Amino acid sequence: MTDRRQWLRRNQATLLAYAMAIALFLVTSAFAHGFATWNHTRVLLVQACFIGIVGLGQTFVILGGGVDLSVPWMLNATATLLTLWCHGQAANLVWVLPVLLAMAVIVGLVNGLGVTLLGVSPIIMTLGVNGVLQGALLLITNGGQSPTAPHAIQQLATGNVAGIPIALLVWAAVALIAWLLLSKMSLGRQLYATGTNARVAYLSGVRVGRVTVLSYVISALASALAGVLLAGYVGEAYLGMGDVYLFSSVAAVVIGGASILGGRGHYVGTVAGALILTLLAALLPILNLNPAALQVVYGFAILLTVGLASLRLGGT
Template sequence: MNIKAVIKKNQGVVFCYLIALVLFAGFSVYMPGFASLSHIRTVFLESALIGIVALGQTLVVITGGIDLSVAWMMTIGAYMVSNLVNSSNANLVWGIPLMLVVTFGLGALNGFCISCLRVPAIVMTLGMNIILQGALVALTQGSPGQSAPPLLLTLGQKNLFGIPYLVIIWIVMTVVVMLALFKMKYGRKLFAIGNNATVAKYSGIRVDNTIILSYAISGMTAGIAGALLAGKVGSCYLAMGDTYQFQSIAAVAIGGTSMLGGKGNYLGTVAGSLTITILLGILVALNLPFGVQTMAYGLIVLISVIVSVVSSNKK
């Protein structure tokens, strides 16, 4: 397959990257410091966290669902690798696996209720988010969390040959999910379910199991993002994942994944994560009132979602 054919096949993804590039280059002319090496590193750092949360969100949306529990799934993950291990590197040996198992299990519970009990995804995941919020507030009595263990501080704040460890982790996860989507049966099952779950079921696909796994992965990737966020900021605190709930969905929508399911590409989500980070940076650099920033950001994302849905309906 030649380059032109590849671009034509993935023109939606290419367009997303062009938008990110135009936004960045255009504003760099207006504000030269915007294109500095340190700011570029910051853009990729912030994008990495959004992208990791949006990884699981992409899988869920491809099936035709949505995960609104990622916000407090992140916070749970952050507290488990900080408070529960008492900020000790040695305790991470069991703390990280336990966090992965717990967030994977909570995500799987979301998937089970949605696929087997037919609870609407938006109701189930929003309810799970509220339950996790209440549970963590009750357990901590609203007190701030402990500092992150040194290993997480390294992963969240240090670089390897000038490349942040957090970005390296994101790159590795991107390669893994792309292989899963386009080189493994799991990916084909996701797209089949998103296009028509009934047809997929009669084709021999175990629809319930596939949906449960997609929500389980979403919960786990949110937990991983929470742990890395704790390392990036140095500690954990209540509601630290709240902004990522909306951003993860926005990254998926901007990246061209159909909000109705059946179509998507994680590379598009990567572009969506970069676009959101650049956009937020521009709004902050313009010194607009916070309310105006929020309105502009919400309007742009809303338009992206509408375009995604309209495009899917036409097809």
């Protein structure tokens, strides 16, 4: 009995997030005709998967006590280079995907090593890397338009298997990996320890530097995957396509109950955060609100959840 109560208390924020997601879905369905059909729900879930996947990386970084502001142009660079290098030919994916993968690892390493080796604050390090990526991408594309995404990638983002969107299966697969890493592997425990108190973790034998670097690599990889999927979903890449994911990924993580200070939270919560944000986005047209309101909603979502969390903790 006390076990269950403890479990409830520990996962209070996550459970609250899921309850809110379900409530939002039910309330909206009651007012909007055709909202609760499987066809529409499927579309919503696919839309949620982009925030969900970028949020996966952001979860790892925030759990470790950092934050990744280089998400927008990491996503954008992957999407743009994918379409640019493939020229619409799926055969080119054979070399393009490994190159993009390697790029993501390098960007993650640069972020992580800058934070751990040079001691630069995560905010400023990742902000700088974001700028470098933007500059590099502008150099490569010269600000021009890139070709459409290869058919195979479009299929990956919009196709279905047995009525279930492939993008959703991809999300489920990476979510499973994230859950395994956080809950079943030593990496997860080391990450929580690092985020809670890096010094204590270091003194207890956690390789703090390595864990931190790894979290940034995971974040870059997640943004890259989201970039590939988004290029396929939209059918093309454009400059600025990643910008809102900075806000939405951080919002999803904090709505999911993770502490912005690190050390507390789980990807399970971020998934609920991604669902809530997607439902809020779907609500805007129903309420006849300007699409620009979405960014306002993201901002208030971050402020509200972080503010409430700090009140609960007594102002830390």
